[in-house]
Structures are given as C-alpha cells and as structure tokens.
Amino acid sequence: MSLENDMRDMGVRARAAAAAIRNADAATRTAALKAMAEHIRTSALYILDANAEDVAAAKDAGLAPSFIDRLALTPERVEAIATGLDAIADIPDPVDAETARWMRPNGLDIARVRTPIGVIGVIFESRPNVAADAGALALRAGNATILRGGSDSQMTVANIGIALRAGLRDAGLPEDAIQIVPTTDRAAVGMMLQGLDGAIDVIVSRGGKSLVARVQAEARVPVFAHLEGVCHTYVHKDADAAKAASIIVNAKMRRVSVCGATETLLIDRAVAPSLLPQIADALRVAGCALRGDDAARAITPMDAASEEDWRAEYLDSILAVRVVEGLDEAIAHIARYGTSHTEAIVTEDAAAAESFLKRVDSAIVMVNASTQFADGGEFGFGGEIGIATGRLHARGPVGAEQLTTFKYVVRGTGQIRP
Amino acid sequence: MSLENDMRDMGVRARAAAAAIRNADAATRTAALKAMAEHIRTSALYILDANAEDVAAAKDAGLAPSFIDRLALTPERVEAIATGLDAIADIPDPVDAETARWMRPNGLDIARVRTPIGVIGVIFESRPNVAADAGALALRAGNATILRGGSDSQMTVANIGIALRAGLRDAGLPEDAIQIVPTTDRAAVGMMLQGLDGAIDVIVSRGGKSLVARVQAEARVPVFAHLEGVCHTYVHKDADAAKAASIIVNAKMRRVSVCGATETLLIDRAVAPSLLPQIADALRVAGCALRGDDAARAITPMDAASEEDWRAEYLDSILAVRVVEGLDEAIAHIARYGTSHTEAIVTEDAAAAESFLKRVDSAIVMVNASTQFADGGEFGFGGEIGIATGRLHARGPVGAEQLTTFKYVVRGTGQIRP
Numbered sequence: 001m002s003l004e005n006d007m008r009d010m011g012v013r014a015r016a017a018a019a020a021i022r023n024a025d026a027a028t029r030t031a032a033l034k035a036m037a038e039h040i041r042t043s044a045l046y047i048l049d050a051n052a053e054d055v056a057a058a059k060d061a062g063l064a065p066s067f068i069d070r071l072a073l074t075p076e077r078v079e080a081i082a083t084g085l086d087a088i089a090d091i092p093d094p095v096d097a098e099t100a101r102w103m104r105p106n107g108l109d110i111a112r113v114r115t116p117i118g119v120i121g122v123i124f125e126s127r128p129n130v131a132a133d134a135g136a137l138a139l140r141a142g143n144a145t146i147l148r149g150g151s152d153s154q155m156t157v158a159n160i161g162i163a164l165r166a167g168l169r170d171a172g173l174p175e176d177a178i179q180i181v182p183t184t185d186r187a188a189v190g191m192m193l194q195g196l197d198g199a200i201d202v203i204v205s206r207g208g209k210s211l212v213a214r215v216q217a218e219a220r221v222p223v224f225a226h227l228e229g230v231c232h233t234y235v236h237k238d239a240d241a242a243k244a245a246s247i248i249v250n251a252k253m254r255r256v257s258v259c260g261a262t263e264t265l266l267i268d269r270a271v272a273p274s275l276l277p278q279i280a281d282a283l284r285v286a287g288c289a290l291r292g293d294d295a296a297r298a299i300t301p302m303d304a305a306s307e308e309d310w311r312a313e314y315l316d317s318i319l320a321v322r323v324v325e326g327l328d329e330a331i332a333h334i335a336r337y338g339t340s341h342t343e344a345i346v347t348e349d350a351a352a353a354e355s356f357l358k359r360v361d362s363a364i365v366m367v368n369a370s371t372q373f374a375d376g377g378e379f380g381f382g383g384e385i386g387i388a389t390g391r392l393h394a395r396g397p398v399g400a401e402q403l404t405t406f407k408y409v410v411r412g413t414g415q416i417r418p
Numbered sequence: 419m420s421l422e423n424d425m426r427d428m429g430v431r432a433r434a435a436a437a438a439i440r441n442a443d444a445a446t447r448t449a450a451l452k453a454m455a456e457h458i459r460t461s462a463l464y465i466l467d468a469n470a471e472d473v474a475a476a477k478d479a480g481l482a483p484s485f486i487d488r489l490a491l492t493p494e495r496v497e498a499i500a501t502g503l504d505a506i507a508d509i510p511d512p513v514d515a516e517t518a519r520w521m522r523p524n525g526l527d528i529a530r531v532r533t534p535i536g537v538i539g540v541i542f543e544s545r546p547n548v549a550a551d552a553g554a555l556a557l558r559a560g561n562a563t564i565l566r567g568g569s570d571s572q573m574t575v576a577n578i579g580i581a582l583r584a585g586l587r588d589a590g591l592p593e594d595a596i597q598i599v600p601t602t603d604r605a606a607v608g609m610m611l612q613g614l615d616g617a618i619d620v621i622v623s624r625g626g627k628s629l630v631a632r633v634q635a636e637a638r639v640p641v642f643a644h645l646e647g648v649c650h651t652y653v654h655k656d657a658d659a660a661k662a663a664s665i666i667v668n669a670k671m672r673r674v675s676v677c678g679a680t681e682t683l684l685i686d687r688a689v690a691p692s693l694l695p696q697i698a699d700a701l702r703v704a705g706c707a708l709r710g711d712d713a714a715r716a717i718t719p720m721d722a723a724s725e726e727d728w729r730a731e732y733l734d735s736i737l738a739v740r741v742v743e744g745l746d747e748a749i750a751h752i753a754r755y756g757t758s759h760t761e762a763i764v765t766e767d768a769a770a771a772e773s774f775l776k777r778v779d780s781a782i783v784m785v786n787a788s789t790q791f792a793d794g795g796e797f798g799f800g801g802e803i804g805i806a807t808g809r810l811h812a813r814g815p816v817g818a819e820q821l822t823t824f825k826y827v828v829r830g831t832g833q834i835r836p
Contacts, residue, residue, distance in 0.1 A: 019753070022779070023776070102798065104797075108787060108791065108796075117809055117810070118809065201810075202809075222808075222810050240832070243832040246832065246834055247832065249834075250835060254834070357827050358441070358514065361437075361825075363825055363826065364825065364826045364828060365827055365828070366828040366829075366830060367828070368831055369828055369829075369830030369833045369834075370835050372834075372835040373526065373830075373833070373835050375835075378522070378526075378835065379522075379528060379826070380520065380522055391535055391620075392535070392619075392620060392640050392811040395823055395824060396825070396826050405813055406813060407780065407781055407782065407783060407813065407814070408781065408782045409783055410791065411775075411784075411786070411787075412785060412791075413786055414664065414786050415786070415787045415791070416665060416669075416672070417668060417788050417793075
C-alpha cells in the first residue's frame with residue numbers, strides 16, 4: 001500500500017506541476033533548461049560516482065558487456081548530456097504556436113494552437129541519458145514527467161534527476177515537473193501503465209522486448225511505443241549504381257544497433273546481376289554478412305536466408321537480400337514483413353520513386369537516401385525521445401512538437417447558434 | 419469459435435480493403451460517396467421497412483420513448499442521411515495533403531503528408547445514421563471501417579450497410595471497405611476492442627455510460643472516445659449584458675441534449691447583482707430550471723446546488739449557477755469540475771479573454787460565443803464522427819482530417835549519414 005500511495009502522490013504532484021509549467025512563459029522554460037545543463041556540469045563528479053556504483057553492481061551481477069557499455073558514463077558522456085540540454089533549450093518553444101486559423105461565415109474566428117499534453121510517464125532501460133533527454137524535451141513542450149529508469153541505473157538516474165530539478169528550481173518552476181520514481185520495485189511500472197488515477201496522459205517506453213511486451217499487455221493509457229525497425233532499402237532497376245552501393249553500406253553499417261538500420265536489401269532482378277556483386281563486395285569489406293534467397297545466391301555467394309530472416313531486426317552486421325521482380329513485389333514484401341518504420345527506394349526514375357513514396361505505408365519513406373537518417377536530430381527536430389512506431393498522434397521521430405496536443409480557440413463577438 | 423473466426427476474417431478483409439482505398443485516387447473515393455448517397459435514396463423503402471421492424475421490436479421490449487425517437491427513421495431522416503453523404507463527398511480529400519515541408523542543410527527534402535489511419539472500428543448505439551456518417555467520413559479520409567451498431571438497430575443498420583457497399587462497388591472499390599458486424603452478440607464488441615489480431619487501428623465509440631465504461635476497461639487499441647461534456651460559460655465582470663444573456667440562453671437551451679450544451683454558469687460577484695436577474699429571467703422564460711450556490715440564491719430565487727451539481731452533465735433544461743470572485747476562481751472551478759470539452763468566457767476585456775483562452779485546458783475554448791458551436795459542421799469540417807474528449811491525436815470535433823495520420827516523405831540525391 002505504501003508504494004501505491006507514494007506513486008499516487010507523485011501523480012498528484014505531477015499534475016499540479018504540469019499546470020504551472022504549461023502557464024509559464026517560454027523564456028522561463030528556456031532558463032530552466034539552461035540551468036539544468038549547468039547543474040549537470042557542476043554535479044558531474046556526483047553523477048560519475050553514482051554511475052561507478054551502478055556499473056560495479058552490474059558487473060557483479062554478470063550483466064553483458066553491451067549492457068554495461070550503455071550504462072557506463074564518462075566525463076565526455078556527461079558533457080554530452082549537458083550539451084544535449086543546451087540544444088533542447090534552443091529549440092523553438094512549441095506551446096501556444098498557432099498551426100491553423102480560419103474564419104467562419106458567421107464571423108467566428110477559429111484557431112488551432114499547440115498545448116502541452118500534460119504529464120508524460122517515461123519508462124526506459126539502461127541508458128541513463130534518456131532521463132535528461134526525456135525530461136528536458138517534455139519540459140520544452142510544457143509537460144511534466146515521471147521518469148522510471150532501469151533498476152540497474154537507479155543511482156545514476158537519481159543523481160541526474162537532482163540536477164534537473166535544481167534547474168527547475170533556479171528558474172522558479174516547480175521541481176515536481178520532473179520526478180524520478182525512487183524505487184526499483186517493478187510494481188511501480190505497472191502502476192504507471194495504469195495511469196496513476198488519471199494523472200498520466202501518455203506513456204513513452206524505451207526498452208527491449210520484455211518491456212515492450214509488458215507495456216502492450218498492461219497499459220491503460222495511450223503509449224508512444226518505440227518498437228522494432230525492420231527497415232528495407234529497395235534498389236530499383238533504374239538505380240544509379242554508385243548511389244546504390246554507397247547508400248546501402250551506410251544504411252546497414254554506419255551503426256548497426258539503431259532502429260533505422262536497413263535489415264533487408266531488395267533488388268530488382270533486371271539489375272541484380274550487374275549491381276549486386278559490387279554492393280555485396282562493399283558490404284563484405286565493411287564487415288557485413290549476407291543471407292540471400294536463391295536468386296541472390298546464384299549471383300554472388302552468401303548464406304541462405306530463411307523465412308525468419310525477412311522478419312529479423314538483426315541490429316548486427318548481417319543483411320538479408322532478396323531479388324524481386326519490380327516495384328509491386330518490393331512493396332508487397334515490405335507490406336508483409338516490414339514494421340512500418342523506415343523504407344527507402346534507390347532509383348533515378350521519378351515516377352517509380354513517387355509511386356513507392358505514396359504506396360509504402362511506413363512512418364518514414366525515402367528516395368535516394370540512407371535509412372539511417374531516421375532520427376529526430378537529422379530531421380531538424382533538435383532532439384528526440386525516440387521513434388514512435390504507432391500510427392496515432394506521434395509517428396516517426398518524437399521531438400518537442402510531437403509532445404504537444406492542441407486546442408481550438410474560438411473568438412466571437414456574441415454569436416449564438418441558430 | 420465460429421464468431422471469433424468470422425470476426426477475424428472481417429479484420430483480414432478490412433485490412434486488404436484499406437490498402438486499396440488508400441491507394442485509390444480522391445476522385446474515386448468521391449464517386450463512391452456520391453453513389454452511396456444515391457443508393458440510400460433508391461433503397462429508402464427497404465431501409466424504412468427494416469427500421470419499422472427495429473422500432474416495433476424496441477417498443478415490444480419497452481424501451482424508452484427517447485430511445486425510440488433516436489432509433490426511428492422517417493423519409494426525411496433517410497434523405498438527410500443521403501444529403502449528409504453528398505456533403506461528405508464535397509469535403510476536400512485529405513489523403514496525401516502536405517502539411518509541412520522543409521529542406522535540411524544536407525539537401526534532404528522532408529515533407530509531412532497526411533495518410534489514412536487504416537482500419538477504424540466504430541461502436542455505436544441507437545442512432546442508425548451514425549453508420550452512414552462514420553463509414554463515409556472514414557472513407558473520405560481513405561480508411562476502411564468495421565461498424566457495430568446497437569442490437570436494437572440491427573436491421574436498419576444492415577440495410578444502410580447494403581447501400582453503402584453498393585456505392586463502393588459502383589466506384590470499383592472493394593465492398594469490404596465498409597463492413598457491418600452481422601450479429602447482436604456482445605462478444606463481438608469485445609473482439610473489436612481487442613483489435614481483431616492487429617486489424618483495427620483505432621476504435622471510435624459513440625454511446626452511453628455503460629458502453630464508455632466497457633470501452634475504457636477492455637480496449638487494447640487506441641480509442642477516440644466521446645465522453646461527457648460538462649461545459650461552462652463564465653460571465654466576466656466586463657461582460658456585455660445583452661451578449662451574456664443571449665449567449666447563455668443559447669448555450670444552455672438551443673438543444674439541451676448535445677455534449678456542447680453549457681451545464682454550469684459562472685458569474686463574477688461584481689456583476690452578479692446587476693446581470694444575474696435578467697439572465698435568470700431569460701432562462702426561466704426558455705423553460706430552464708436553475709440550481710445555485712448561496713450567493714446566487716441571494717440575488718434571485720432558485721434551488722440550492724449541491725456538490726454533485728458542479729459535476730453534472732444534465733443534458734436537460736437545468737443549469738447550475740455559481741458566483742465566483744474573478745478569473746482565477748472561474749478557471750480553478752473549471753479545472754476541478756470540468757471535463758475539458760468546451761468552455762466560454764463572456765467579456766469585453768481582451769486581456770481577460772486571452773488569459774482565459776490560454777489557461778483553460780479544454781479541447782475548445784471560446785470568447786463571446788455559445789458553447790453549442792462545439793460541432794464539426796460549425797467548425798467547417800463538413801461533418802463529424804463525434805467530439806473526441808481524449809487529449810491525443812484527435813481532440814474536439816472529429817472530421818475527415820482527424821481520421822488521418824501522417825508519414826514523412828524524404829527526397830534525397832544520394833545522401834548518406836556521416
């Protein structure tokens with residue numbers, strides 16, 4: 001019962017803080033973000049000490065080196081957190097921005113304006129910088145947050161939270177606009193997914209498959225989920241050979257662990273004999289293993305792909321390769337196996353490009369560019385809290401604007417409805 | 419098991435139809451909508467016959483006269499359904515509309531374009547015209563629908579469905595873009611709320627408290643809910659007396675059964691002695707009963723309001739009245755008792771108006787206008803499927819644009835990410 005009361009109390013305090021944050025002016029939110037960056041810098045030693053304790057415990061627990069790498073901070077990584085906060089302070093404040101305005105025949109003047117969502121619950125796993133990114137982006141958009149990090153990063157996140165709250169205080173804003181759940185009890189996650197008696201408006205989740213499954217099963221409030229990216233790059237028969245090779249190597253190998261990495265290469269039968277060997281060579285040189293269908297393997301040697309490969313989000317130096325008959329088959333493959341995240345076509349044929357862009361039903365569709373551009377920073381959003389894979393409200397990179405909702409402002413002169 | 423298989427099959431067929439509807443051009447969707455209107459007209463006698471059976475059964479079952487009134491069709495009401503379809507055909511097609519476009523320093527050209535949500539599940543109660551309105555608005559926005567009406571309107575809705583599907587067929591579109599659940603088994607509603615194995619992208623629900631409670635408890639997919647409207651009109655100390663009386667009588671009494679009807683009048687203490695008597699008289703002449711706090715009752719006689727009255731969505735000729743100290747207290751009352759639907763201020767003070775518009779956190783905020791303007795038609799949306807009371811994606815009147823989502827279209831010339 002005590003945990004439940006504590007969590008409910010956090011919800012009540014977040015709701016009250018959200019009203020204050022919403023009604024503050026943009027300059028005050030900016031001042032808080034800049035103060036938060038300074039507090040991260042001045043408390044870097046505390047954050048690093050806490051992180052060292054978390055890392056030592058994780059090592060004692062035998063956690064994987066890749067996990068420890070995501071958890072561990074260095075002075076450079078702490079400075080990167082502060083720099084990220086400064087960058088978020090520089091994003092135009094979206095609150096009260098008018099996105100449409102029109103006049104009705106009866107003289108009613110109707111505007112649609114951005115307004116904060118309210119209270120955002122953020123559930124994340126190992127990377128402690130998510131606490132700062134998420135709390136700050138949400139604040140830029142006028143929201144309060146309740147942050148729940150992974151139990152293995154508890155000490156680090158708590159210390160980051162102290163710095164963020166100090167920044168709010170410096171700007172005269174309520175500290176409760178950013179709260180860190182102070183327990184590793186997993187029941188707290190369940191309570192957040194239930195919405196804390198209506199206090200949480202939306203959940204943002206960032207984590208692995210077990211967290212995703214739990215969120216899907218238990219959430220009673222809307223969720224901006226960050227799910228799998230099984231992204232495709234399709235080399236059309238009218239592709240430029242040099243662009244195709246360069247784009248695919250980058251789309252797969254620049255960073256294999258990001259959700260926008262291409263996982264499957266589709267290539268038209270008409271050009272596979274001439275283009276696939278050089279693409280495959282370039283990938284192999286970069287350290288990538290290939291798994292292909294029979295047609296691809298007849299052109300250049302590679303392992304055989306099975307049905308599971310078409311659905312695989314490798315997040316590794318492996319690429320599935322399939323030869324297709326043309327645009328329709330490529331689009332059908334993407335519709336069947338894709339996750340509606342990001343897909344690209346490489347072609348010099350403008351009509352084929354436009355058809356692909358229209359017919360592929362993914363959050364991001366591209367022509368002649370690397371799928372690794374699927375990123376809020378690259379889109380010019382100044383930061384992101386993740387890439388939403390749902391279809392509603394937020395889709396693709398989630399920046400400050402995506403953390404707002406809207407209201408209609410109607411200005412009349414005494415109109416009554418007939 | 420058979421119902422489950424049937425429902426799952428509807429989901430599969432809706433998903434396939436959705437892709438065809440999305441990729442059709444706007445003119446084809448328009449042709450289908452116009453053909454649907456014609457089929458409603460030519461099959462009016464069948465629809466009226468079916469409706470007579472539904473009405474007879476409802477009378478036998480002893481259902482309330484107000485329920486029967488919502489259920490019953492007349493030739494004029496059938497023609498109104500057809501006229502509504504023609505009006506929806508005339509709404510600009512939102513699919514593929516560009517809502518933003520910008521260029522990145524690296525030359526990437528990024529556009530955000532509207533795209534259909536996909537498959538919309540609509541769960542509604544007595545009014546059979548909702549089947550036509552919802553199916554048609556969803557189609558205008560490029561979506562497929564699965565419609566589940568109330569069991570008491572089953573025959574009527576089935577016959578409306580036949581006409582809608584005939585219109586799709588005439589335009590060469592798949593009939594399965596509009597499907598009517600062919601059973602009164604309430605288990606079908608539960609299956610829709612579970613999303614039919616991922617086939618349903620969003621649920622739109624229109625109905626009473628028991629349906630709302632079921633949707634809230636069981637939905638595993640996003641919901642555009644149409645909940646309570648406890649709307650407020652606030653008469654500020656600088657209100658124009660004539661506007662105040664005219665707006666309040668209209669906001670309360672034009673139609674008492676709509677969700678945008680004002681349920682509570684707030685009035686500043688400074689002007690209550692001079693304005694409240696004439697407002698109260700005008701309301702009483704229109705047939706409205708008043709329930710007030712002590713301060714209001716000291717000015718003009720009325721019944722005493724209790725705490726429940728501040729939370730009541732009367733949908734009846736009753737108005738709660740409270741005297742407040744000023745803008746802050748009015749806003750605090752709305753924040754505490756309101757449902758974030760629609761609130762209005764009556765004032766000639768521009769600064770007070772702007773403060774109210776900014777600080778009140780409702781879907782629609784108004785100055786010097788009747789809250790009964792909370793309506794998609796009045797907003798110029800050409801129709802609506804309801805007023806969404808959630809905060810995400812769709813908020814306020816839900817028209818065709820609100821039934822779309824978006825994707826990012828990225829046009830490059832070979833860019834790779836550094």
